[in-house]
Structures are given as C-alpha cells and as structure tokens.
Amino acid sequence: MSAVEVTDIGALMSEIGQKARLGARALAIASPEQKRTALLTAAGALNAHRKKILQANALDMEAARTKGISGAFLDRLELTDKRIDGIIEAVRTIADLPDPVGTVISEWDRPNGLHIERVRTPLGVIGVIFESRPNVTADAGALCIKSGNAVILRGGSDSFHSSTAIVDCLLDGLHLAGLPVGCVQLVPTTDREAVGEMLKGLGGTIDVIVPRGGKSLVARVQSEARVPVFAHLEGLVHVYIDRSADLEKAVTVTLNAKMRRTGICGAAETLLVHQDVVATHLKPIVEALIAKGCEIRGDAQVQALIADAKPATEQDWRTEYEDAIISVKVVESLEAAIAHIEHYSSHHTEAIIAEDAAAVEKFFNEIDSAILVHNASTQFADGGEFGFGGEIGIATGKMHARGPVGVEQLTSFKYRVRGNGQLRP
Amino acid sequence: MSAVEVTDIGALMSEIGQKARLGARALAIASPEQKRTALLTAAGALNAHRKKILQANALDMEAARTKGISGAFLDRLELTDKRIDGIIEAVRTIADLPDPVGTVISEWDRPNGLHIERVRTPLGVIGVIFESRPNVTADAGALCIKSGNAVILRGGSDSFHSSTAIVDCLLDGLHLAGLPVGCVQLVPTTDREAVGEMLKGLGGTIDVIVPRGGKSLVARVQSEARVPVFAHLEGLVHVYIDRSADLEKAVTVTLNAKMRRTGICGAAETLLVHQDVVATHLKPIVEALIAKGCEIRGDAQVQALIADAKPATEQDWRTEYEDAIISVKVVESLEAAIAHIEHYSSHHTEAIIAEDAAAVEKFFNEIDSAILVHNASTQFADGGEFGFGGEIGIATGKMHARGPVGVEQLTSFKYRVRGNGQLRP
Numbered sequence: 029m030s031a032v033e034v035t036d037i038g039a040l041m042s043e044i045g046q047k048a049r050l051g052a053r054a055l056a057i058a059s060p061e062q063k064r065t066a067l068l069t070a071a072g073a074l075n076a077h078r079k080k081i082l083q084a085n086a087l088d089m090e091a092a093r094t095k096g097i098s099g100a101f102l103d104r105l106e107l108t109d110k111r112i113d114g115i116i117e118a119v120r121t122i123a124d125l126p127d128p129v130g131t132v133i134s135e136w137d138r139p140n141g142l143h144i145e146r147v148r149t150p151l152g153v154i155g156v157i158f159e160s161r162p163n164v165t166a167d168a169g170a171l172c173i174k175s176g177n178a179v180i181l182r183g184g185s186d187s188f189h190s191s192t193a194i195v196d197c198l199l200d201g202l203h204l205a206g207l208p209v210g211c212v213q214l215v216p217t218t219d220r221e222a223v224g225e226m227l228k229g230l231g232g233t234i235d236v237i238v239p240r241g242g243k244s245l246v247a248r249v250q251s252e253a254r255v256p257v258f259a260h261l262e263g264l265v266h267v268y269i270d271r272s273a274d275l276e277k278a279v280t281v282t283l284n285a286k287m288r289r290t291g292i293c294g295a296a297e298t299l300l301v302h303q304d305v306v307a308t309h310l311k312p313i314v315e316a317l318i319a320k321g322c323e324i325r326g327d328a329q330v331q332a333l334i335a336d337a338k339p340a341t342e343q344d345w346r347t348e349y350e351d352a353i354i355s356v357k358v359v360e361s362l363e364a365a366i367a368h369i370e371h372y373s374s375h376h377t378e379a380i381i382a383e384d385a386a387a388v389e390k391f392f393n394e395i396d397s398a399i400l401v402h403n404a405s406t407q408f409a410d411g412g413e414f415g416f417g418g419e420i421g422i423a424t425g426k427m428h429a430r431g432p433v434g435v436e437q438l439t440s441f442k443y444r445v446r447g448n449g450q451l452r453p
Numbered sequence: 454m455s456a457v458e459v460t461d462i463g464a465l466m467s468e469i470g471q472k473a474r475l476g477a478r479a480l481a482i483a484s485p486e487q488k489r490t491a492l493l494t495a496a497g498a499l500n501a502h503r504k505k506i507l508q509a510n511a512l513d514m515e516a517a518r519t520k521g522i523s524g525a526f527l528d529r530l531e532l533t534d535k536r537i538d539g540i541i542e543a544v545r546t547i548a549d550l551p552d553p554v555g556t557v558i559s560e561w562d563r564p565n566g567l568h569i570e571r572v573r574t575p576l577g578v579i580g581v582i583f584e585s586r587p588n589v590t591a592d593a594g595a596l597c598i599k600s601g602n603a604v605i606l607r608g609g610s611d612s613f614h615s616s617t618a619i620v621d622c623l624l625d626g627l628h629l630a631g632l633p634v635g636c637v638q639l640v641p642t643t644d645r646e647a648v649g650e651m652l653k654g655l656g657g658t659i660d661v662i663v664p665r666g667g668k669s670l671v672a673r674v675q676s677e678a679r680v681p682v683f684a685h686l687e688g689l690v691h692v693y694i695d696r697s698a699d700l701e702k703a704v705t706v707t708l709n710a711k712m713r714r715t716g717i718c719g720a721a722e723t724l725l726v727h728q729d730v731v732a733t734h735l736k737p738i739v740e741a742l743i744a745k746g747c748e749i750r751g752d753a754q755v756q757a758l759i760a761d762a763k764p765a766t767e768q769d770w771r772t773e774y775e776d777a778i779i780s781v782k783v784v785e786s787l788e789a790a791i792a793h794i795e796h797y798s799s800h801h802t803e804a805i806i807a808e809d810a811a812a813v814e815k816f817f818n819e820i821d822s823a824i825l826v827h828n829a830s831t832q833f834a835d836g837g838e839f840g841f842g843g844e845i846g847i848a849t850g851k852m853h854a855r856g857p858v859g860v861e862q863l864t865s866f867k868y869r870v871r872g873n874g875q876l877r878p
Contacts, residue, residue: 452713
C-alpha cells in the first residue's frame with residue numbers, strides 16, 4: 029500500500045499505458061451487464077472494506093498533519109463513514125445509469141437505400157490527474173468504467189493510501205465481471221515525472237486528460253498537455269439582475285449563487301444590476317449578502333448606496349474570489365451586461381434574473397458560456413444536478429465536452445452504414 | 454489580386470485574427486435568414502463573375518505550367534464552367550441546409566422543476582489550410598458561414614488568384630447580408646510563416662484547424678498545431694469478404710471500393726478474404742480488379758491462386774497506395790479479419806461483405822473506425838453521400854468530430870437552464 033520507489037518512470041508509465049490499452053479494448057466490447065456488475069460489486073466492496081479504507085485514510089491524515097497541512101486541505105482529504113456512504117451511493121448511481129455505448133444518437137436513410145446510424149463509442153483511455161480528494165478516485169473510476177473507457181488515475185501524494193484502498197475495491201468489481209486490471213490503474217508512484225509522461229499521452233495511449241484540482245494544476249495541464257484536456261481554469265461566474273427581475277427571486281437566487289458554498293466553481297463572483305432597479309433591488313440583495321458575511325466591492329454607484337462597500341478595481345472584475353467576496357456593478361442596459369460578461373467571463377456559468385422573456389432569450393443567445401441559467405442559482409452547475417449521475421469535471425472549452433462532463437461526454441461516436449450492394453456512381 | 458508582399462507576418466496575422474473574432478461574434482448571433490441570404494448571394498456572384506474567376510484561374514494555370522507542374526496537380530487546380538457550376542451548386546445546397554445554430558439537441562426536466570436544454574452554438578473561428586484546389590475555398594467558406602463560424606483560409610500559393618476571385622464572391626454575399634468581412638478572410642500572402650502563425654492559434658483566436666491536402670501537409674499540421682485539428686492522415690481502408698458473402702456483391706462492391714477513384718481517402722487498400730470462400734470468391738474478385746488494371750499484392754495463398762499476384766510484404770499491409778494497387782490476404786476467421794484491421798487500419802473506413810447478420814454486428818461493434826460499412830462501397834465515405842450537403846474534411850480522431858465534417862460537426866453546444874427561483878439545497 030505504499031508508493032513504489034521507481035527508478036525508471038518512463039518504463040513504468042509505458043507499461044501502464046500498454047495495460048490501459050488492453051483494458052480499453054476489453055471495456056469497449058464489454059456488455060452493459062458486465063460493466064454494471066463491475067460497478068455494483070465495487071460498491072459492495074467499498075462497503076465491505078470500509079474499515080480498511082478508513083485505516084488507509086488515517087495513515088494519509090496522520091502524514092498530512094505531520095507535514096503541517098492546513099484545515100481546508102485536511103477536510104477534503106478526510107474520509108468518514110458518512111463520506112464513504114456518499115462514495116458508495118455515487119458508484120451505485122453511476123452503475124444504474126443507461127449505458128451510453130452503442131446507443132444510436134441519430135439515424136437516417138439516403139435516397140440510394142443506405143441506412144446510416146451514428147452510435148456512441150468509448151473515447152479509449154482517460155488520464156485523470158487530481159489533488160488529494162479520495163472521492164475523485166471512485167467517481168472518476170466509476171464514470172470511466174460505465175462509459176467503456178480505461179482510466180489511469182494519478183492522485184495527489186497525500187491521498188495515496190486512501191486512493192489505493194478505493195481502487196482495490198474497483199478492482200474487485202472488475203475481477204468479478206471478468207474485466208482486466210488495466211481498466212482502472214492508479215499510478216503507483218507520486219513522482220511528478222509520472223504526470224509529465226501522462227501529459228505527453230504515453231505514446232498515443234491517452235485520449236483525454238482530466239485535471240481535477242486548483243488553478244495551478246489545471247494551468248500546468250492546459251499548457252503542457254499534448255492531448256485534449258477537459259477542464260475549466262476558473263469559474264468567473266456572473267449574476268445579472270435585469271430591469272424586469274422579480275425582487276424576491278433576485279435576493280434569494282443571488283444569495284444562494286454566492287454564499288451556499290463560496291469555494292466551488294459555480295459560485296457567483298460578480299453581480300451586475302440594471303440601473304433601472306438600483307433603487308428597488310440593489311440594496312436588499314447586497315444587504316442580504318452582507319448579513320451572511322459577504323464582502324462587497326462595488327463601483328461608484330454601489331459605494332454611494334452601501335456604506336460597507338469597498339471600491340472595486342479593474343482587477344476585481346477579473347477575479348474568481350472563491351471566497352465570501354463579490355464584485356458589484358451597475359449596468360445601463362442588458363446589452364451592457366452582456367458586453368461585460370463577454371469581456372470578463374471565464375465562460376463557465378452565468379445567470380439572468382428576469383421576468384421579461386425577450387431579455388432572457390437575448391441573454392441566452394448572445395452569451396457564449398457553457399451554462400446559462402434563468403431565475404435559478406448558478407450553483408446548479410454540476411453533473412449530479414444536471415441529472416448526469418456524476419461528473420468527472422466541468423469543461424469550459426468548446427471542443428467535444430462542455431459543461432459538466434458525465435458518461436455521455438466521455439464517449440465519441442462512429443457511423444454504421446448498412447447497404448445491400450450499393451456502389452458509388 | 455496578387456499576393457501581398459508582407460514584411461511583418463506576425464502583425465498581419467494578428468490583425469486577421471482580430472477581424473476573425475469580430476466576424477465570429479457577428480455570425481454567432483446572425484439570423485438563419487441572414488446567413489442563407491449571404492450564401493445565396495454568394496452563389497449568384499459566383500455565377501455573375503464566372504468570367505473573372507476563369508481569368509484568375511488562367512493566371513494560376515499559366516504560372517503553374519511555367520513552373521513545370523504535373524498533370525494531376527494541374528487537373529485539381531483547373532477551373533472550367535462545369536466545375537464552377539459544381540461550386541455554385543454546392544454553395545446553394547449548403548445555403549438550404551437546416552441552420553444548426555440554436556438547434557435544441559436534447560432537453561429534459563429535473564425533479565426540482567429546472568428545464569435544461571442543450572443547444573448548438575458555433576465553434577468560433579476555423580482555420581483552413583489547403584493545397585491548390587480552388588473549390589475548397591468555396592466549400593469551406595460556405596460551410597463555416599452556415600455553421601456560424603468565421604473562417605481564415607490559407608490556400609496553396611498556386612491557386613492564389615483563383616481563391617481570391619472566389620472569396621470576393623463570398624464577400625459580396627456577406628456584404629449584402631450585413632455581415633462583416635472578418636467572417637471570411639483569405640490570407641493575402643503565400644509566405645509559409647503565415648501557416649506557422651495559424652498553427653499556434655493566433656493568440657487563442659483559432660478554435661480548430663482543418664488541413665486539406667496531402668499527407669505531408671496533414672502530418673505537419675498534426676504535429677505542430679497547438680489547437681485542435683480535424684483531419685485524417687491517411688485512409689488505409691479495408692474490405693473484408695466474410696464466409697457468408699454474396700458473390701456478386703463481393704465482386705461489384707470491392708471493384709467500386711478500389712477502382713471508382715483510386716486517389717481518394719475512401720478507396721480500399723487492403724482486401725481480406727475468409728478462407729472458406731477462397732475457392733469461390735477470391736478469384737472472381739481479383740480477376741475483376743485485374744481486368745480494370747489493378748495490381749495485386751497477395752499472401753502465399755493468393756499468389757498460389759493468381760498468377761499475376763506479386764508477393765505482399767509486411768509494408769504492404771501498412772500502405773495507403775492511393776493508386777491502382779491492392780494488398781490481398783486470406784484470413785482464417787472473422788476474428789482474424791477484425792484483428793488485422795484493428796492492427797493496421799488508420800481507422801477511417803472499413804467494409805464487410807456478408808449475409809450473416811451476426812458477423813456484421815460483430816464487425817460493427819468491435820472495429821473502432823470512424824465509418825463501418827455493410828454491403829456497400831467504402832467510397833461512400835463522404836459528407837455529400839452522407840447527406841451533410843458537403844464536408845470540410847474527414848476526421849479520424851475521436852474528439853468532437855469524426856467521419857465527414859459537415860455543418861453540425863462545426864458546432865459546439867451550451868446549456869440553457871430555465872428556472873423559477875430554484876435554490877440549490
């Protein structure tokens with residue numbers, strides 16, 4: 029259960045890549061029942077080996093404390109019985125999702141009698157690089173198995189024992205379902221060179237890299253990866269209060285969007301308020317935020333209205349606080365709100381609070397972010413909340429996957445063309 | 454109408470990039486009618502300026518002949534009245550395709566009352582790097598306009614005058630529809646440094662690169678591009694004759710797949726024949742190919758049966774001839790055929806000739822190529838033949854686009870979430 033001392037990282041990673049290819053081949057042609065069995069067995073193993081997982085986690089926690097690691101990090105690292113229940117529940121939910129592989133996405137007939145089907149196929153091998161959150165091990169492993177992809181997991185060194193114990197349970201499931209161990213592999217070294225090898229794609233083996241962690245990890249992966257990456261660097265999320273906004277929705281939705289959890293990527297960072305509702309809406313919204321402990325950084329109009337507001341600088345419109353701070357700006361029109369968002373947004377999630385349907389449609393059409401929300405909290409930007417059963421991450425790129433990345437987004441497609449002797453003229 | 458002498462390629466390309474972004478923004482919110490008007494007007498202009506286009510092409514042809522350029526290249530470069538008719542027809546067909554932008558791909562309700570829609574959006578800016586085929590200018594320009602993307606076209610230097618004359622007609626269409634010139638730009642220099650700048654993405658401006666041309670161009674683009682690429686390096690296409698194959702279909706389909714046009718990517722390069730039908734099927738198929746002038750390179754069994762067959766070496770199974778040559782191998786089973794294809798294929802297109810439905814399903818399920826064909830010619834691997842109205846290329850990668858790349862594949866998507874005050878618990 030300890031990280032292996034490896035001298036030749038290149039050889040180790042190359043072997044992992046070869047095993048992953050065999051795993052991917054087996055998973056691509058595995059039956060839906062086989063994959064479901066693997067996952068339900070894994071869920072059972074997670075329950076049966078609960079004590080072993082908690083012991084492994086205790087080792088990680090002790091080592092982290094010895095290193096003097098801080099509160100929030102420790103909190104993410106810690107496993108409890110309740111958290112293991114959550115992990116098991118997630119694996120079971122994923123097991124019971126419809127199997128995406130082989131699904132006919134669309135089909136049509138050609139005038140010459142050819143019948144064409146577009147069907148889902150797995151992507152192949154997914155590389156997941158994550159920081160010390162043991163639950164990512166189970167979520168990513170289960171989503172990849174369900175979508176028919178082999179996965180190479182490279183977790184943070186501080187969660188190594190916890191991740192190993194969880195992967196062992198996934199391997200129990202694969203074994204019982206007759207699937208090879210190459211389907212789910214945890215990189216058995218915490219050497220950073222292993223990450224470098226993964227970013228190069230292991231000789232064409234890795235089809236997609238998914239980084240899960242802080243901005244510095246995502247930035248490194250985005251700049252160094254030679255294979256496609258599903259990720260978001262930041263969630264600079266906006267809430268726009270239109271002149272037609274219902275006051276109560278404006279207050280409650282903004283409060284939830286900002287303060288439910290301030291550290292997640294769907295949390296609001298900037299509030300834009302139409303000038304026509306400054307007198308009626310701005311104060312109650314901002315006062316509700318202040319009452320919950322949120323710091324306000326506003327433009328001149330906001331500062332004039334709200335005694336506690338600090339001045340917002342240009343940098344504030346560009347900042348994802350991930351904290352109980354919000355920047356607030358008055359805009360003269362819907363168009364000005366759209367222009368501000370298109371200029372500053374990270375294209376993750378934006379919300380409009382409005383009763384005017386035309387304003388909503390304009391906002392929905394003209395803003396190019398992965399998720400646009402009308403009269404609801406931006407914190408719904410989540411695979412589980414979308415009904416995907418889980419997510420391996422949220423993507424803000426435009427290629428292939430966008431928004432929450434669930435099992436469907438982990439697939440590609442191929443065409444099946446059925447004929448009866450057609451020749452091309 | 455001459456290529457500009459440019460000293461600062463970096464500054465030129467940066468300016469083109471900025472114009473493209475403005476063009477992309479305008480096209481993203483253009484109405485379907487506006488884009489259709491642009492394309493139908495462009496088709497009219499292509500017809501009206503036919504003489505000017507032919508004159509420009511005559512300049513290109515003359516320069517190419519002076520350089521001593523060869524037959525096939527000259528043939529691709531040449532425009533005739535009939536070829537201009539084809540270009541106009543393609544632009545009209547694309548104009549009348551359903552507009553993909555804003556189409557709801559899927560929608561569903563969540564238990565909390567949120568209604569989620571997944572809708573198509575343009576990708577943004579497409580960079581097309583192509584060799585001297587003037588028709589690519591019109592096809593790529595029209596497909597990008599229809600799908601709401603700005604396009605930066607960098608054509609081969611030998612077709613510069615022809616491409617310029619065609620782009621002028623597209624600009625007429627954009628002008629009449631009230632769309633900015635940044636929507637379609639032809640790089641006004643044939644300096645190769647411009648290609649290098651495009652491959653780097655013009656500072657995050659280019660969302661996808663599409664190379665259209667020979668292997669060396671595609672290989673350069675795939676290895677140097679820092680943005681996603683839609684392409685296929687080669688089409689090492691297989692036809693497998695199952696033991697259940699109908700003899701007549703086996704003969705006619707193989708002949709069409711190999712010999713209709715030998716230089717296109719959907720042309721067959723390797724024929725695999727099940728050992729149980731060697732006695733009945735192999736000879737008639739191969740004799741039909743020989744009668745049409747095809748060279749046969751076979752394994753020992755093929756050489757024993759066919760006097761004219763040359764020996765196939767290991768290299769033959771890896772070679773896309775793009776010529777009237779085919780490699781032929783006898784396989785002992787369907788499984789052996791699948792294993793050969795998975796080992797040697799470029800994952801473009803493969804066909805099975807069979808009457809046994811179970812064999813077809815196994816072939817369709819287990820082979821991971823973009824297009825799988827049953828009892829029909831592999832030369833149907835084409836956007837037009839698929840009913841896409843046209844194609845900007847064919848992709849063999851698994852990310853985003855696969856197979857023929859038409860207007861739908863030139864789009865991304867975003868989520869629209871409609872609520873009435875929902876807060877996340």
